[in-house]
Amino acid sequence: MNVVVNLPDALRADADGRVRFELQPAGATVREVLAAMRRAMPAVHHRIVTEQGELRPHINVFVGNENIRWSGGLATPVDDRSEVHIIPAVSGGSPTTIPAITRVAPPATVRLNRA
Amino acid sequence: MPASPMGVHPESGDVVVMVGTTKGAFLLHSNGSRRQWHVDGPHFPGEEVYALMMDQRGGRQTLWASPGNPFFGTALVRSDDFGATWSPREERAIKFPEGSGVSLKRIWQIQPGRTEEPDHLLLGVEPTCVFESTDGGDTFRPVQGLLEHEHRPHWTPGAGGMCLHTILTDPETTQRILIACSTGGVYRTDDGGTTWKARNVGVRAEFLPDKHPEFGQCVHKVVHHRAKPGRLFLQNHWGLYRSDDWGDTWTDIANGVPSDFGFAMAMHPVDTDTVYIVPLESDMFRCCPEGRMRVYRTRNAGDSWEPMQDGLPQGGVYETVLRDSMHTDALSPAGVYFGTRSGKVWGSADDGETWSLLRDGLPSVTCVKAAVVA
Numbered sequence: 001m002n003v004v005v006n007l008p009d010a011l012r013a014d015a016d017g018r019v020r021f022e023l024q025p026a027g028a029t030v031r032e033v034l035a036a037m038r039r040a041m042p043a044v045h046h047r048i049v050t051e052q053g054e055l056r057p058h059i060n061v062f063v064g065n066e067n068i069r070w071s072g073g074l075a076t077p078v079d080d081r082s083e084v085h086i087i088p089a090v091s092g093g094s095p096t097t098i099p100a101i102t103r104v105a106p107p108a109t110v111r112l113n114r115a
Numbered sequence: 116m117p118a119s120p121m122g123v124h125p126e127s128g129d130v131v132v133m134v135g136t137t138k139g140a141f142l143l144h145s146n147g148s149r150r151q152w153h154v155d156g157p158h159f160p161g162e163e164v165y166a167l168m169m170d171q172r173g174g175r176q177t178l179w180a181s182p183g184n185p186f187f188g189t190a191l192v193r194s195d196d197f198g199a200t201w202s203p204r205e206e207r208a209i210k211f212p213e214g215s216g217v218s219l220k221r222i223w224q225i226q227p228g229r230t231e232e233p234d235h236l237l238l239g240v241e242p243t244c245v246f247e248s249t250d251g252g253d254t255f256r257p258v259q260g261l262l263e264h265e266h267r268p269h270w271t272p273g274a275g276g277m278c279l280h281t282i283l284t285d286p287e288t289t290q291r292i293l294i295a296c297s298t299g300g301v302y303r304t305d306d307g308g309t310t311w312k313a314r315n316v317g318v319r320a321e322f323l324p325d326k327h328p329e330f331g332q333c334v335h336k337v338v339h340h341r342a343k344p345g346r347l348f349l350q351n352h353w354g355l356y357r358s359d360d361w362g363d364t365w366t367d368i369a370n371g372v373p374s375d376f377g378f379a380m381a382m383h384p385v386d387t388d389t390v391y392i393v394p395l396e397s398d399m400f401r402c403c404p405e406g407r408m409r410v411y412r413t414r415n416a417g418d419s420w421e422p423m424q425d426g427l428p429q430g431g432v433y434e435t436v437l438r439d440s441m442h443t444d445a446l447s448p449a450g451v452y453f454g455t456r457s458g459k460v461w462g463s464a465d466d467g468e469t470w471s472l473l474r475d476g477l478p479s480v481t482c483v484k485a486a487v488v489a
Contacts, residue, residue: 010186
């Protein structure tokens with residue numbers, strides 16, 4: 001299975017100048033996609049995942065148009081047609097920690113769209 | 116996009132003032148007269164830089180920096196050509212052990228280690244810990260005695276986070292290291308990091324019901340002179356203190372300052388009795404008192420303090436200077452430098468007697484480190 005991954009431009013230097021590439025995960029979830037990234041691009045992986053294996057608080061991962069925080073987290077399924085997007089949240093930029101707004105339950109309209 | 120920095124090209128005897136900000140690092144370069152300054156930067160544009168250090172031990176001339184941001188975490192990078200190029204971020208990952216339950220958030224301090232070991236390097240990080248390298252910074256490991264300290268569950272973050280911001284080594288007793296963290300207070304090891312004991316006797320915790328707990332103080336900065344290492348000066352979250360016994364006990368020295376609240380503290384490079392601070396008006400306001408920008412200096416180890424204000428604005432000024440944003444160079448008379456959260460860098464080339472604005476318009480200043488190039 002090949003999954004297309006899209007990175008923000010801020011990580012281009014960590015990805016040998018690429019912001020869009022394919023990975024071959026060993027399984028069919030985002031967790032396996034990130035594991036494949038760890039093998040292929042450890043510098044990129046370290047910038048979006050902590051040493052404890054958790055997504056950094058201000059990083060959002062989308063499969064298609066769905067934020068995985070609302071669709072199963074790292075267990076969110078991927079398939080051969082999936083595009084995974086790594087996108088910084090709008091909650092960063094402060095020198096101090098602020099609660100990531102992406103932790104708040106999504107508005108009902110988002111749920112309706114997903115359905 | 117800002118122009119790419121080119122680094123600086125200092126000669127022996129020149130001064131480099133490294134300035135970390137919330138949006139990158141800047142290198143200010145002057146000759147020994149310290150009258151004119153060339154500014155290079157931003158390095159790491161858009162990233163916060165809370166720790167910088169120039170390591171000239173063992174014949175090297177290495178700049179260390181810790182760029183990072185809330186999105187992608189913090190890295191430790193080095194430059195061996197005064198900022199013209201920086202090492203790749205993946206070259207040295209600073210990581211807590213898997214399973215420890217904690218992840219690196221920020222590097223607050225990069226500190227040369229034991230004098231006789233030029234490859235010994237220490238990092239103070241958030242969440243509270245020290246990382247140690249014995250191979251010149253190629254690899255680091257967390258100091259287990261702090262990582263597993265029994266007080267760790269009780270340490271709580273201050274406004275700046277749960278930071279370990281001060282590391283002092285003892286040139287006379289190589290196994291002794293003193294650290295300070297907010298909150299938590301002062302801790303010291305005498306066995307190379309295996310065990311750490313709280314050293315806060317006499318230091319107030321104004322924000323707790325028990326004003327004098329064993330630990331939990333919000334210490335903002337500790338400095339000492341390596342020629343008299345056991346004498347320590349401490350800027351507390353309310354309180355100015357001195358210890359003459361490596362932190363075993365502390366004595367109040369807030370004699371004649373407009374406020375004993377503040378963050379920054381810097382040691383004179385030669386005189387073991389001379390220390391600089393920037394008092395701030397209360398923990399709720401955190402600006403220079405009375406709208407006047409004043410550095411206070413003691414030349415008698417805290418028995419008295421005098422305002423140093425010649426050249427600094429004395430009306431309607433509400434500046435904040437953070438804990439690592441003041442430093443001295445090693446020339447005589449000493450250069451003293453500080454940066455403000457409003458992006459100004461001030462400097463004195465005469466022990467603090469007179470001041471001039473070296474640079475305005477920078478992002479919010481998080482750290483200032485000065486060095487004379489060998």
